Amino acid sequence: MGAERGEDRNGELSSELNNHSNAQIYSMIGPSTSQVSALTFQLELAHRSIRKLEEQVSSLQQQLSEKDDQLKLTTERHAKARDEATQNALVLKKHIAICEELRNECEHFRRDRDAFEEQIVEAHEQRELAEKRATEAEIREKMAQRRLEKALQVSSMTNLERKRNGYLEEMLPNCINNERVGALRGKPQTQRVMRKKIAAPLAPVASSGLIPEGQLEDECFGQPTPKKESQV
Numbered sequence: 001m002g003a004e005r006g007e008d009r010n011g012e013l014s015s016e017l018n019n020h021s022n023a024q025i026y027s028m029i030g031p032s033t034s035q036v037s038a039l040t041f042q043l044e045l046a047h048r049s050i051r052k053l054e055e056q057v058s059s060l061q062q063q064l065s066e067k068d069d070q071l072k073l074t075t076e077r078h079a080k081a082r083d084e085a086t087q088n089a090l091v092l093k094k095h096i097a098i099c100e101e102l103r104n105e106c107e108h109f110r111r112d113r114d115a116f117e118e119q120i121v122e123a124h125e126q127r128e129l130a131e132k133r134a135t136e137a138e139i140r141e142k143m144a145q146r147r148l149e150k151a152l153q154v155s156s157m158t159n160l161e162r163k164r165n166g167y168l169e170e171m172l173p174n175c176i177n178n179e180r181v182g183a184l185r186g187k188p189q190t191q192r193v194m195r196k197k198i199a200a201p202l203a204p205v206a207s208s209g210l211i212p213e214g215q216l217e218d219e220c221f222g223q224p225t226p227k228k229e230s231q232v
Helices: 002-019 022-155 159-185 189-206 215-221
Strands: none
Touching: none
């Protein structure tokens, strides 16, 4: 169908050309040639625009490819950072648990330390109390030893010696004090007065004949103070 139409169109043109003169033909072809040139120029401009658009499309495709690569890198970095953050969070959670355990242990150690300090203070108090008791026990032991020695001495004495020692233990401190008071006051007669005062309680011992007369008084007061001779 198309071929037939083309043949019919060519036939019509050829018949028209045969019917017109050359001048007419040139007048008909001239405007067509100028139109073709304009169309050719426009086509060239369109080709240039297409090439520029193709270059722009290529540049945009390259930029898009670069952006895709950057997006992939960013995505990989983000995924890596997310994994690291997850790992860090797990490690931090473990560290928090460890710190909590250490805090509990420190609290336990602090309580043990306080208990040990209380035990140390109590031990010091018990040691001081034990030392005090040991000192008291030592004193009691010495006193018991003295009492034992005295009891042994008393057990080996006769009744008369026991009476004599009993009188001396009772009277001797007073005798010594009075002797000192009399000496300080310059009154030797105080000794004679005290001799007379203790003569009665010492009489049974002195009259027994076992102890010479005046010996008990001499043990109490010492030798009698001689009287001063009056100066002529």
